[in-house]
Amino acid sequence: MRALAALLLMAAAPAFAQVVIDKPWARATAPGVKVAAGYMVVRNKATVADRLTSASSPAAARVETHVHIHEAGVMKMREVPGYDIPAGGAFELKPGGAHLMFMDIRRPFIEGEKVPVKLTFEKAGEVNAEFDVGRISGGAPATHHKH
Numbered sequence: 001m002r003a004l005a006a007l008l009l010m011a012a013a014p015a016f017a018q019v020v021i022d023k024p025w026a027r028a029t030a031p032g033v034k035v036a037a038g039y040m041v042v043r044n045k046a047t048v049a050d051r052l053t054s055a056s057s058p059a060a061a062r063v064e065t066h067v068h069i070h071e072a073g074v075m076k077m078r079e080v081p082g083y084d085i086p087a088g089g090a091f092e093l094k095p096g097g098a099h100l101m102f103m104d105i106r107r108p109f110i111e112g113e114k115v116p117v118k119l120t121f122e123k124a125g126e127v128n129a130e131f132d133v134g135r136i137s138g139g140a141p142a143t144h145h146k147h
């Protein structure tokens, strides 16, 4: 029985990689704008560090991982090769900081809609998340818990 239980557990989730996506949301876009930003908290429940290496979405031609940097008093965005998620810790993507950049979006992001995103982690593998489209400016939308 013990062996069977262990097998079932292994089938349900990789033993050493467990990543949870908290509060994924994206900004609504103005008509004609071809890029959108997405935010979330990535929680790593595993005892080993992980790394978000890429993201993709059917809503955009591609999804890049960006950070904001201050350069000579000007805030700029820069693409980075991914984000490190510490073991047992979290990495937060938020306005003014790290964000997913939806490039060449197929149509405007409209508040209240959802955008599916596939995140690829070095160890956890592929993790799917539904990004709530929030307001065009300001902070994160109110979270609605659904179980």
Ligand SMILES: [Cu+2]
Pocket: 037, 066, 067, 077, 078, 099, 100, 101
């Ligand atoms: Cu950006």
